[in-house]
Amino acid sequence: MMEFQHENGRYFLEKNGKVIAQITYTVINEGQTYSINSIVVDPSLRGQxxxxxxxxxxxxxxxxxxxxxxPVCPYVKEAFLRYPDTYQEIEYKS
Structure with missing residues (x-):
């Protein structure tokens, strides 16, 4: 099982001291919203x-x-569109 680490502004996965996957965010809306900026996954992990x-x-x-x-990141925007039943209630509506 994958154990993601968390520090301010990102969740990430490390292997041998190297970040191999991460999602970055900024807290906005007076601390009420995560604005997801990017998701990066090492090519060796893609498709998993x-x-x-x-x-x-x-x-x-x-x-x-x-x-x-x-959802600012294109991947997250697409996921929110593709799976509205999963994400609709949590999506920030400006």
Whole structure:
């Protein structure tokens, strides 16, 4: 199982001291919203659902804190459009 690490502004996965996957965010809307800026996954991990797992990790965190998510990153925008039943209630509406 993948264990993502968290520090201010990102969730990430390291292997041998190298970041091999990460999702970056900024807290906006007076601390009520995560604006997801980017998801980057090492080519060796592509096609294994790592980006989706990163997204699901930050979504779970936002839900636990009663926050919303503003999808800025193209991957996240696409996921929110493709799976409205999963993400619609958490999407930030400006």
């Amino acid at each position: 659902g790592v980006a989706k797992k990163l997204l699901d990790t930050i979504v779970a965190d936002a839900r636990a804190k009663n926050m919303t998510i503003k």
